[in-house]
Amino acid sequence: MPDNDPLLETFKHTAYQVSGHGRRQVHILKDAMAEEDGKRDADIYGQGQIIEDFQDKIADYLGKESAVFFPSGTMAQQIALRIWCDRKSLNKVAYHPLCHLEIHEENGLKELHHIEPILLADKDRLIELADVVDMPDQVAVLLLELPQREIGGQLPDFGTLEAISAFCRTNGIKLHLDGARLFEVLPYYQKTAAEVCALFDSVYVSFYKGIGAIAGAMLAGPKDFIAEAKVWKRRHGGDLISLYPYILTADHFFDQRVGKMAQYYADAQTLAALFNGCHGVWTEPLIPVSNMFHVHFDFPKETVQSLLEDLYRTTGIGLTGTLREQGRNECSFEVSVGDQYQNIPQEKLSQMFELLNSRLPLLP
Amino acid sequence: MPDNDPLLETFKHTAYQVSGHGRRQVHILKDAMAEEDGKRDADIYGQGQIIEDFQDKIADYLGKESAVFFPSGTMAQQIALRIWCDRKSLNKVAYHPLCHLEIHEENGLKELHHIEPILLADKDRLIELADVVDMPDQVAVLLLELPQREIGGQLPDFGTLEAISAFCRTNGIKLHLDGARLFEVLPYYQKTAAEVCALFDSVYVSFYKGIGAIAGAMLAGPKDFIAEAKVWKRRHGGDLISLYPYILTADHFFDQRVGKMAQYYADAQTLAALFNGCHGVWTEPLIPVSNMFHVHFDFPKETVQSLLEDLYRTTGIGLTGTLREQGRNECSFEVSVGDQYQNIPQEKLSQMFELLNSRLPLLP
Numbered sequence: 028m029p030d031n032d033p034l035l036e037t038f039k040h041t042a043y044q045v046s047g048h049g050r051r052q053v054h055i056l057k058d059a060m061a062e063e064d065g066k067r068d069a070d071i072y073g074q075g076q077i078i079e080d081f082q083d084k085i086a087d088y089l090g091k092e093s094a095v096f097f098p099s100g101t102m103a104q105q106i107a108l109r110i111w112c113d114r115k116s117l118n119k120v121a122y123h124p125l126c127h128l129e130i131h132e133e134n135g136l137k138e139l140h141h142i143e144p145i146l147l148a149d150k151d152r153l154i155e156l157a158d159v160v161d162m163p164d165q166v167a168v169l170l171l172e173l174p175q176r177e178i179g180g181q182l183p184d185f186g187t188l189e190a191i192s193a194f195c196r197t198n199g200i201k202l203h204l205d206g207a208r209l210f211e212v213l214p215y216y217q218k219t220a221a222e223v224c225a226l227f228d229s230v231y232v233s234f235y236k237g238i239g240a241i242a243g244a245m246l247a248g249p250k251d252f253i254a255e256a257k258v259w260k261r262r263h264g265g266d267l268i269s270l271y272p273y274i275l276t277a278d279h280f281f282d283q284r285v286g287k288m289a290q291y292y293a294d295a296q297t298l299a300a301l302f303n304g305c306h307g308v309w310t311e312p313l314i315p316v317s318n319m320f321h322v323h324f325d326f327p328k329e330t331v332q333s334l335l336e337d338l339y340r341t342t343g344i345g346l347t348g349t350l351r352e353q354g355r356n357e358c359s360f361e362v363s364v365g366d367q368y369q370n371i372p373q374e375k376l377s378q379m380f381e382l383l384n385s386r387l388p389l390l391p
Numbered sequence: 392m393p394d395n396d397p398l399l400e401t402f403k404h405t406a407y408q409v410s411g412h413g414r415r416q417v418h419i420l421k422d423a424m425a426e427e428d429g430k431r432d433a434d435i436y437g438q439g440q441i442i443e444d445f446q447d448k449i450a451d452y453l454g455k456e457s458a459v460f461f462p463s464g465t466m467a468q469q470i471a472l473r474i475w476c477d478r479k480s481l482n483k484v485a486y487h488p489l490c491h492l493e494i495h496e497e498n499g500l501k502e503l504h505h506i507e508p509i510l511l512a513d514k515d516r517l518i519e520l521a522d523v524v525d526m527p528d529q530v531a532v533l534l535l536e537l538p539q540r541e542i543g544g545q546l547p548d549f550g551t552l553e554a555i556s557a558f559c560r561t562n563g564i565k566l567h568l569d570g571a572r573l574f575e576v577l578p579y580y581q582k583t584a585a586e587v588c589a590l591f592d593s594v595y596v597s598f599y600k601g602i603g604a605i606a607g608a609m610l611a612g613p614k615d616f617i618a619e620a621k622v623w624k625r626r627h628g629g630d631l632i633s634l635y636p637y638i639l640t641a642d643h644f645f646d647q648r649v650g651k652m653a654q655y656y657a658d659a660q661t662l663a664a665l666f667n668g669c670h671g672v673w674t675e676p677l678i679p680v681s682n683m684f685h686v687h688f689d690f691p692k693e694t695v696q697s698l699l700e701d702l703y704r705t706t707g708i709g710l711t712g713t714l715r716e717q718g719r720n721e722c723s724f725e726v727s728v729g730d731q732y733q734n735i736p737q738e739k740l741s742q743m744f745e746l747l748n749s750r751l752p753l754l755p
Contacts, residue, residue, distance in 0.1 A: 053441075054429030056420075056636055065418030069605070077417075098462055102628025135626030139503045235632055241433070242631040262499030263627055264466025267606040268599055272420055272636030 034348060037336045041345030043375070045298060048239040048284075048365040055241055056272065059279035069269040073257060077271050081278050082245070089230055090221025091247035095256050096274055098265050100207060100244040101132050103231045104170070106259040107246055109140045111168035111201040111229070121145040121162060122170040123154055125177035127205065153183050156190045159200075169195055172205035173212050173223070179311035179321035179361075180208065185216050192226035202226065207233040211317040214289040228252075234277035237291065237318055238284050239365060243273035284366075291318035295364040301376070305384040311359075318364040322346070326390045328358035334386055342379040344371060398712060401700045405709030407739070409662060412603040412648075412729040419605055420636065423643035433633040437621060441635050445642050446609070453594055454585025455611035459620050460638055462629050464571055464608040465496050467595045468534070470623040471610055473504045475532035475565040475593070485509040485526060486534040487518055489541035491569065517547050520554045523564075533559055536569035537587070538576050543675035543685035543725075549580050556590035566590065571597040575681040578653040592616075598641035601655065601682060602648050603729060607637035651730075655682035659728040665740070669748040682728040686710070690754045692722035698750055706743040708735060 039050070070078035078096055086094035097103040105128065108120050120136075122128065124146040128136050136142050145166055147158040153175055171191070174180035183191075195202045204227040213220060224230045229248035234240040246256055260266045295315040302310050307325040324331045328350050339345050347360035403414070434442035442460055450458035461467040469492065472484050484500075486492065488510040492500050500506050509530055511522040517539055535555070538544035547555075559566045568591040577584060588594045593612035598604040610620055624630045659679040666672050671689040688695045692714050703709050711724035 051433035051435065051633065052429060053424075053427050053431045053433065053635060053639070055433070057424055057427065057429045060417075060421055060424065063417050063421065065416060065421045067417045069415035069417065069419070071415065097628070099628040099631050101625070101630070105628065132628075133622050133625040135628070138626055241633050241636060258497050261465070261497040262502055263629075264461070264463040264469065264496075264499070265628060266465070267463050269415065269605050271417060272605060275417070276636075 034332050034336055034350065037339045038345040038348035041339050042343040043371040044345040044367050045371070046347070046362050046364065047367055049367055055239070056276060059240070059276040063275065070271050070274065072268055073260075073266055077274055081274050084278075085232070085245045085281075086247050088220055089224045089232070089245075089247045090219075091224060091230060091249075093250045093253035094245050094247035095253050095260065096270060096277075097244045097246055097260060098242065098267065098270060098273065100127070100205075100231055100233050101135065102260065102263050102265045103244045103246040103256075104128060104203070104205060105132070105136050105140055106256050106263065107203050107229045107231065107248070108136065108142060108168055108170065109259060110252060110255050111203065112140070112142055115167040115199075115201075117165060117167040118142045119145060119164055119166040120168050120170060121147050121159070121166045121200075123148055123172060123175060124150045125175070126170060126172060127176075127207070128170070130177070151178055153178070153181050154191075155183070156187055156194065159191050159194055166200060168201040168203050168228075170203045170205055171227075172207070174208055174317050174319065176208065176319070180211075180315065180317050180319035181312050182212055182215060182316045185218065188223075188226055201228045203228065204230040206230050208236050208317060208319065210285055210288050211237040211291065211319065214292040215316040234273075234281065236363065237288060237365065238277065238280045240277040240280040241273055243270070243277045287366075288318065291364045291368075292316075294318070294368045295320060295362070298362065298364060298368065301380045305380065306387040307390075308383075308387065319362060321359050321361055323353070323357060323359045324387075325357055326387070327356050328352045330390045331358050334383075334390065338379065338383055338386070342375065342382060344375060344379045398696050398700055398714065401703045402709040402712035405703050406707040407735040408709040408731050409735065410711070410726050410728065411731055413731055419603075420640060423604070423640040427639065434635050434638065436630055436632055437624075441638055445638050448642075449596070449609045449645075450611050452584055453588045453596070453609075453611045454583075455588060455594060455613075457614045457617035458609050458611035459617050459624065460634060460641075461608045461610055461624060462606065462631065462634060462637065464491070464569075464595055464597050465499065466624070466627050466629045467608045467610040467620075468492060468567070468569060469496070469500050469504055470620050470627065471567050471593045471595065471612070472500065472506060472532055472534065473623060474616060474619050475567065476504070476506055479531040479563075479565075481529060481531040482506045483509060483528055483530040484532050484534060485511050485523070485530045485564075487512055487536060487539060488514045489539070490534060490536060491540075491571070492534070494541070515542055517542070517545050518555075519547070520551055520558065523555050523558055530564060532565040532567050532592075534567045534569055535591075536571070538572055538681050538683065540572065540683070544572065544575075544679065544681050544683035545676050546576055546579060546680045549582065552587075552590055565592045567592065568594040570594050572600050572681060572683065574649050574652050575601040575655065575683065578656040579680040598637075598645065600727065601652060601729065602641065602644045604641040604644040605637055607634070607641045648730075652682065654733075655728045656680075658682070658732045659684060659726070662726065662728060662732065665744045669744065670751040671754075672747075672751065683726060685723050685725050687717070687721060687723045688751075689721055690751070691720050692716045694754045695722050698747075698754065702743065702747055702750070706739065706746060708739060708743045
C-alpha cells in the first residue's frame, strides 16, 4: 500500500470497523479449508461433485432449473446478455447508467461481444416502469441490479419489479438480475430468493459481498441457457481445470452467513441513523434497505480526511479507508455491514459518534 | 464419475501410477497453504504483494520485462494474440492445426475476438521454417507451442526456432510462445527459460502441468504489452478481486518442482523405452524430448482396455485412466511423468511390462 495514504493506514490499525467481515487476508481460505480432509477429488473442467453439488444447491435456492459457477460476475453477466442477444439476433441491452458493465469492466461487453447498451433512467435514481415502457430502442434484454449499488444500494418496491417483469414478458424482453447483493435485500422484500428470481429469466449472484468468500459467482436460469453459458465460459477462459478453491470457500461462507442478512440489515439501519444524527452528514438511502448505504459529508474531502484520521486514533473505531470526492465541498464512502459491526461495544460506538458530531461543525 | 468407466475406476485404485504428481484432490491446496500463517493481505484486483511479487519473479525467470497472472491460459493466449493483431490492424494469426486455441476453446478466438487463424503444417508434424516462409497470408502473429502436445510433445531443434524467430522479426510478424509445458523442455534444449523466451515477443506458461499446482497461467512480455493485457483481463472477467488461492499454490509448487524437470525428462525416456519394448506398442516421440509422450497400441481400444484393467488389478500399477480410439485398430494415451514415477519399485515396474508384453500378442 502507498505510504501516502494516511487515512487507509490509520483505518487498518483500528481495533473495530463498522463495515464488512474483516480484512481480506489469506486466513479466509484457511478458515474455509479447516474442516476439509483433503481427500475430495478436484472438480475437473466443470465436472465433479464439488462443483456440481454447489451449482445444484444454489440453483435450488434461487428457484432456477440450472446454475453454473463462474470465477467472476463480470464474465457471468456478459455471457448472460450475449446469450439473450444472440437468441433474439439483436445486440442491444438496457441497463442503468451506473451498471457494473458500464463503469467497471473496461467496456468488455462492447469490445468482446459488440453489444450496445441503452442507458435507462438518470444516474442518481432507480429505473422505473416508465423508463422501460418508454425505451427508445428495442432491446433483447433488460438488466436490473438489486440493490443499485452505486447510488447507495437503493431498491424499487416489489410491485414495481413485478410490473417491469410483466411488461418485459409481454413484450418479449428478457429480464436479467444483477444480484451481486441479492441475499442482502431479501429481508427488506420479505421474500425468498426464489420469489424474487421468479420475476427474472436469468440471475447472477456473488459470493464475496455479503457472503464474504474470496471470489466467484453463480449464473442461474433455464437448462438450455446454462448449457450455452458453459460453452461461453470455456470461450472466455473461465472454464478452469479446477475452481474448487473458490467453490469450497463460497459454500462454507454461504452456509455461515446467508441466514445473517436480516441482522446486517437491522444493523445498517441503526448505523445509518447514527450517521444521520451528525451535523452535515447524511446517508443514501436515508433508511437503508439492505446491509449497505453511502455516507455523505457536506464538507471537502481533505478536511474530512484529517478529521477521520484523528477520530480513528482517538476512538479505535474505523469508518472507512477511502473517501470519494464529490465536487469541491462534498465527499462520501460506502458502508456494507457484516460480521464486524456486532464486535463494536455499543458505548464506544456512541462515544465515537458524539465526538464526530462535536467536531464536524468546526470544519471550514 | 460414471459407473460405466471400469478402466478409470480400476486405474484410480492402483497403488502406483506412471504419470503425474498424484490424484487431483483438495489436499494440493491444503499442502500449499500449510506454511501460510494466514495474515498476508489478499491481492485486490491485480494489486498487492502476493500477486506482484509472483509476477516479478516469473517475469525475471522468463527474462521478460513484465508479466501478469491469469486464471487460465485460454484467457492469456487469446488476449496476447488480440493485442498483437490490434497493433497491426490485422486480424490474422498463424498456428498449428492442433493448437489449443483451435481445438479446445470452443472457438473463443473467433467468437470473442474475430481473429482468423491460418493453420500451418500438417496435423501430424511440427511447424518448420518452410511453413512460415511459405505462409499464404500475411499474419500479425505466429504462435508456436513447445512442445507440440497433441502429437506427443514433439519439439523443433533450437536452430529451427532461431531461424523462425529471425524470419518473423525481419518480416514484422510477432512470435508468441505457447509455453504450457515450457519448463518441461528446458532440459532437452539445455537452455534457460530466458534463452528460449528471448526468441519470442510474448510467452505464456502454465502452472498445473509439470508444476502441478491447481490452475493459473502467466503471460509475459514487454511492459506496454502487459499493461494492455491487464485491461483485456478485466474485460474477459479474469481480473478477480483475489487470485491468491491459485498464486500461492503456483508459487509453492514452482519452487518445489521447477528444478525436477531433468529428472522427469530422464524418467520419461526410460519409461518410453519400456513401452517400445512391448509387442505392438510404440511411443510418439520414440525418444521423448520432455516429460511427456503418447503411447500407441496397434490394437482396438476395447481389447486394450480389458487387458489394462486386468493388468492394473494384477500388478497394482496404473498406466492410464482413459484410452483414445484412433481408427478401428489403434488406440493411444498420454503420459506426463511427474513425482509419482519415482515411487514405483523398479522390480514391480519391470514385472508389469513383462506381463504386458506377454499378453499383447494374444490379443485378437
